[in-house]
Amino acid sequence: MKAETATAKQSQDLLQVEELNIHFPTDHGMLKAVNGVSFNVYRGKTLGIVGESGCGKSITGKAIIGIQPKTSAISGSIKLGDVDLVKLKRNGREIRAIRGSKIAMIFQEPMAAFSPLYTIGNQIMESILLHRTKNKKEAAMLTVDILQRVGISNPEKRFHQYPHEFSGGMMQRAMIAMALSCEPELLIADEPTTALDVTIQAQVLDLMKQLQREFGMAIVFITHDLGIVAEMCDEVAVMYLGKIVEQATVREIYKNPKHPYTRGLLRSIPTIGSRKERLESIEGTVPIPINMPPMCGFFDRCQDRIPGVCDKREVPETQLSDNHRVSCFLYADTDNETEILS
Template sequence: MAATGDIVLEVKDLTTHFHLDEGILKAVDGVDLTIKRGKTLGIVGESGCGKSVTSQALLRIVPKPGKVEGQILLNRKKDRDQAKVTDLVKLDALGKEIRDIRGGEIAMIFQEPMKAFSPIHTIGNQIMEAILLHSTDNEEKAREIAIQTLKSVGMSNVEQRMNEYPHQLSGGMRQRAMIAMALSCKPSILIADEPTTALDVTVQAQVLYLINELKAQNDMSVVFITHDLGVIAEMSDDVAVMYLGKVVEYTDVDTLFHGAQHPYTKALLNSIPAINKENQRLESIEGTVPFPMNLPKGCGFYSRCKHAVDGVCNKEDIPLIKVKEGHRVRCVLAETNLE
């Protein structure tokens, strides 16, 4: 990547494979992504499609025996004037440089804050730890930053919450505390891995509004991972639809909802409940996502696709085809009318 002010992170041919006794499990298999400054990239797909493993690969926190390959090119704050980039794949996953990037340059809101927070340390202690690691070595200053950050995410009774443990907070408060910890060091990129899971609808709306508001205030880029297309419509500028470890469609959010071309994307859109479908059965996608090991050649969606052509779709692996500027589809039928 030629580092520019518009692109914060570029991912090229990213793979995350787990070498097991049974074979190679291809959780992420050749993903390309571009994250622009101040924009939100939505990553959507069914459970098991590789969304969360992709986010783990960006932070180099993939558990063993996972192996990350490809390129993750980060335009770091300190290097922007020099037009330099850092390839995160080449860094030692346990080294000082990647530890400086985690939290400092790229932060993450985990799917389940109850598991992400330490149960034996207070909320304030855990947020201060991140600040002391990346921003200042003054504990009094770190506490002040932590309090201000908790206030910025709408936490009530902040002085009291600083001394409480994760189990003492409600689900919405824990999620706010997780967002505060992620934002405490003013990262360039925020990865939100299904941050509204297990929250009631009202709290979900509050969390989504909060992320959008903080993104605008801090000129931050967001990678929003979800299986909810309604959230994608609300939050995203660009969207990557993933299936079986690959990006099958990549475009802007308006084109996704009004001009999607991949059969999987269309099937997802058709399964959304709508007011004008009253008394009609919801459409579903037959079958399940195949286990990503020892897969046959061809399109991963072949066994579930109503438009699949034998001898074409299952013959060779399908590349991303450029339909138009900013719109790529992994389907040999992408340029034909699939309706």
């Protein structure tokens, strides 16, 4: 029975990331932006990747679509079905055929994603002409259709307008329309609502959920907002200093958070009815991951740290249940203290 369950679960895998490393050589040493990250993305589901700025969230998303900086050294595997995206040439024909058609990305700042020299319609059409049809009239009709589906009024007129003629909310919708124009299997949304007010933010999130149901696509939702994660995601991966320190279902993360960093993030969220005058915060900042010694990267900021243990070696990953894993010495097998300190 267990074997059948495992096989069924494996068949739902859309993307498998295993031991992903993204390092940058610097004058001061190797900067390990992403260090041994592993996770799966399932068809029709949403994985949230959360953490502070500088934890490696965005560069992980860019690596999936193959647009990480040229100066980076990447290793590990990113498998879309049987294709390992890490092994494909950066601008080769194979990755270009996947990028936009099977995997698409919504970037943090839509104003920077669109060229001011071309109309919105022409820029969305470009992807459709590349991946779906060579007929310009049909591509224009598909562009108007996707603009309408993302809630842009009078799409025939908006098709001929330039980015500076769109409001912030409309630009975000146009960015979503561009990403979904070829009906991708996987959508990577990198802080897609950061620059929007709360009303427009709610509209955009509802739109993404509606389109996910319509297209049946998977979503990797990159954010620092755990409130959005609760609304959007099925599973959460908490990143810190280039590593996933805890991963579980949304319900498990909110009900039973284990890692001190996860608990700190949750305590910083305002709640209705709370009488606290000030929200709690995590003291300190994310260290720069250059020449880091073998230790827990959260050690200096952790209220539950164990001196002589957490600062002596790399933290092992502990599988708490089928859907919950954490990297923390509080949950590791520490029966043999001599072995841990060696």
